[in-house]
Each structure stands twice: as C-alpha cells, then as structure tokens.
Amino acid sequence: MNPAREFLLNAAAKSVDLAHRKIIRKNMDHYEVRLAEGVARFADWEGARDVCSAIKDDAIEHLGDYLKQFEAKVKARGGVVFWAETAEEARDYVANLARDRGVKRVVKSKSMVTEEIHLTSALERAGCEVLETDLGEYIVQLRNEPPYHIVTPAMHLTRKEIYETFKEKLPGITTDEPVELVAAARRVMREFFFSAEMGISGANFLVADSGMIALTTNEGNARLGTALPRIHVVVTGIEKVVPKLSDLGILWPTLAGAATGQSLSAYNTLIGGPRRQNEVDGPEEFHVVLLDNGRTALLAESEQREALKCIRCGACLNNCPVYRQIGGHAYGTTYQGPIGSVLTPHFRGHDFDHLSYASSLCGACTAGCPVKIDLHHHLLRNRRNAVQNSRPLLERIAFRLFRWTMLSSARYTWFAGIGKKLATLLRGTAFDPLREWNRYRTPPQMPKKSFRQMWRDGDV
C-alpha cells in the first residue's frame, strides 16, 4: 500500500477510536497545565523564543562553518568525526565499528536520528544486542513499536498495557505498581549498562565553539550510557549545531519549558571527547556521526531551510489538533505531527506529500514553537511543491476550471446555480461530491437567493 493510502486508513481508524482519543486527551491536558507553569517561570517567554529563534537562524545560515569548528575541536581532543551523507553510510559506520571492536552489547539513550536511520536493526544484524535505556523507549522496544511521540515515545499506553507488556517480556512481574515496573526495567538496564561495550546517544545540541555535545534527559540514563561503555558513539543530524556554549543558557531552559514545562530537564550533560589521561571514567573511544540524509538539500532551499531549526521539543505535536486525534503511529514516519509533516516530504520524497495536506492550517503549531518555525506556512509551501511535482490530473483540471469560472462574475453566477442544482440531485448517490461531508455532518440548508441576488432585488 502506498504511504498516502495507508495514512488515510490509519488516521480514519484512529479518529473514531474513542479510547485512544481519551488517552491522548488526558496526556495533552496534563501537558497544557505543565506548559502554562513552565511558561510562567519566564519573565518573558516570547522574548526567549525570539532569542532561541535568532540563535538557530544564525546556526543554520552558517551551518558549514560551525560544523567545521565543531569537528576541529572534537578531533583535537581525540574524538573521531564521521560525515554520513546517507542513512546507509551512517548505519554501516556504526555497525562496522561494532563488528571491528567485537561489541556484543549496546546501550542506547533516546535518539530520533537513530530511529530515522533504523540503526538498531542494523546493529542486531551485526550480531549485537541493543537496549534502549530511556524508559519510554524501552517500553516501545519491548513491544516492537516505533516511538509514538518524539519526546514521550510511550505516551499512547495505559499503565495496564505497560504492565501486560512487562509481564509478557520480563520474569517475575506481579503487580502493575509503577514503582515495581520501573524497578524491573532498572534491573535489566543496570546489568546492561555494566556489560555493554558501546553506548549510543543522540545530541540535543552540538556546540561549535567548544566542540561539545549537549545531552538532555530526565532519567540520567544518557550519563550512564555514555560514561560506562568503552566506546561512545554520537549519532546526530548536522542541523543540531549551535554557535556558542553560552547559547545553552537560554536554549536549555526554553527546550525544557516547551517540551515538558520543566524549568530545566533533570540531567544536562556536556561531553567533549574520550576519556583523557588521569580521568577516572568516560569512554576510550568517542565517535560523532554527523548525518545529512536530506538535510543539505533542504538547506539549499532558502525559503524553507528554517525547518532545520527544530530542536525537537515536541510542542508542535502536543498543540496539533490533528495529532491529538490520530496520534503518532498513524503518520508512518519517524518524525510525527506538524514538524514531521514539514520535514518528511523533504527527507523522504513526494510519497509523503499527503502529510502536508493533513492539516487544517490552524497554526497552533507555529504559535507554540520555541524557535518560531513558521510551521503551517511551510505546509502551504510543501503543498505548492507537491503540485509542481505532479498532482492528480483530475484535480489539476478541476482547479483550472475553478480559476476560469472565477475569473468572470457571470460564469461564477451561472456555475453556482448549476452546482446547487447538481448537489441536490446527486445527494445520496455514489456520485455525490459531498459524500464525505454528508457522512459525518448534516449539510447546510441552501438559501433561495444568493447575496448578489438579494442585493439586486433590494433585500439588503
């Protein structure tokens, strides 16, 4: 099935699934309360958004320079930087490294980029056991599901469902008490943390002037996963670079505020390279994989490149009334919601153009984005691109006809009259163009006279 058809069916199924809708609602209500508290902690939230937006604008405008700066610093400290143009190159690099170094166990901290390139299955094919160490990510891993949300991957699950999953996959689970479930996951993870030879993380930011990666988590798992194993591999998109260390002073709290309403996430870490002499911990090897995978192509589009500013806070998903009905899995993409709909046609091609249309263009996404990406206007531009790259012939003709009609008020009046008669005639038949409308809504009662008729007749 093509992605467009699949999306349509999945989205429709989710839209009528009231139990599913209730879970998301509840989570989003919770988020709204936290977000309001988070925003209230800022003296000037709008000002913070402006500053973050400007920082990322600068970063994207000079991406190449900042990346080179970053690379030089990392190398100077003994790290390795690998530029991967495609998902395959990135996957192969990490899988070969694992094979080379005889890695058997890999711990991962949450990273959407590794989802994007399907890294886990590549490592498994290379003979590794791979464990997700973010609790939400671990839960969806146990269930063989992709993340449902870029920040909260298991948001769609009830406690009962999580309990069922654990009972099935882990020995000795007897209650659905969250404390016990977390303890069970922790036992598995601890064991893994100490035996893994490779730790993989993403990066929330790459700091150019210091050559450091900035990591943010709430569970502290990234710290263990990047400090204990012998090898640390960072897999990240090239757009994550920011100019200065001091930029984090505003980026960190704004990210936390937009993502979860926290003043700051619980653990914020800066990592600059492998363990140095007379340091007690840290990995012996430090690799950064800088992934392109369509990003420079988007960078070349001056009109839309600002979509690369995204700091993956998830706010646009939470604010999106479409996401709130259909959830993350219906999209069939790594990045869901508004930002996913903006990026995916650029990253994965025109097979995903339909996502640009799956929006009412209400603008709630744009209103909340902490780096002020004009999300819903990019959806409009994506639609324009889609049309330029071929749309159904019938639709093309329809709009040509629409234009021709509307270019003359006489034609417009004539067609409107015919249209109304036709709509009444066809109602309830297979040819009814308003079938989708009538299925979910009662059609409006049509007036006898149009406004212009009333104006002419002196009724106004």
Place this chain on the structure above:
Amino acid sequence: MLPRVALFIPCFVDQVCPQVGVDMARVLRRIGCEIWFPEDQTCCGQPAFNTGYWQDARQLAARFLKVFDKAEVVVGPSGSCVAMVRKFYPELLHSTFGLEKFFEFSEFLLKYNMEDVGASFPHKVTVHDSCHANRELGIRQGPRKLLKNVRGLELIEMRDSDECCGFGGTFSVKFGAISAAMGDVKTGNAEQTQADFVTAVDPSCLMHIDGILRKKRSPMKTIHLASILASEAAQ
C-alpha cells in the same frame, strides 16, 4: 467620520449563507456607514492557494485586488478570507500594495470604536475562536468586547475556545474522519457550556460546527457574530 465601505462577500457567503452578508450590511448601515457592493467580485482564491495551486490562485488574487481597486475600505464577514488577502497575498504576489484597507468585520467595528452597535440578543452564547482570525489576524478579544455590549446576552466561555474546529476547507473533504473527530471535540466543549448558541467570525467554521451539531441532534445552534450584532430588541 466613518468611511464608505465596500462589502467583501466571499463566494461561500454569497452562495451558502447570504444572511451573514445581509446582517453585516445592516450593522454597518446602522452605525452610519455608507456601503456599496462591487458586483464583479467572485473568489479571493483561497481554495486554490490552500491546495497548492498557486498559479491559479495568483490570477484570482490579481483580479480580486482589481475589483476593489476603487474602494477606500473593504470589510468582509470572514476571518479566513480576509487573512487570505492580508497575510497570504504578500507571499503569493510578492507585494503588500493595497492590502491594508481590507478588514474583517469585527476588526473594522473596533477600529472605529463601535463597541456598542445597539444590538439586543437575550441568549446564552459561547465563542469559538476561528484559527485564521485568531492566529493570522490576531482577532481574539475584539468579538468578546462586541458581545459584552449586546443587551441581554450572556457570554459563557468554553474550554479550549481557540482549538481548531476541524474545518480547514478541503481538509474536511480529504480527511473527513479527522475533521469530524476535531469537530466532535469542539462541539463537545461548546455543548458543555450549555449555551444556546456558538458564535464565530468565520462562517465556514460555523457551517462545519453546525453540520456536526445537527448530525448529533444537539439543541445548540450556530450564529455568526454579524447576525448577533444585527439583532434588535422586539418592539
């Protein structure tokens, strides 16, 4: 001095809910505006633009501006159509020339300090904030100010009044199920207020909300802000 106003009656208002246009005209006359209706107007091009057919939309936009060339001030009863002109024409035509004279109806009233237009509507009313009016044009408090000055009207806020109702033009046809689910949430919030009417500054939202309410057999009704403001006390 109030300006002479050209009526912008979007094609959709013209054909489906002309009463909204009539009511807007009545209010404008009542406050002392002279009005005229450029009969050559058709469509601002929004459907084509929103679907990605910018070439087609561009020609309609150029024509639209020509029709209103002579107008001093243009007022329309639809947030999304006015947003199309003021916010999207610049991207489409690479120019903002002549766009600042276009106003959404409530915006126009407040610009000329007409907070009380002498209306009377003794009912409970809740407001839906239409997305284009709210987020593209910044129309949020204005309609409430106007409603507060209506005799007998009780304004009851619904939760998430600024969440999209799910219409979105062709979105409601292409993705009927998602659109209906959004409408379901919206009407649910509106019904919880137990108001008699839900109002908005965008007739297309109201048509969609009305269609869902009637499908649900809800007693709640929809009414455009212009129609509330046009109501007068029975003599």
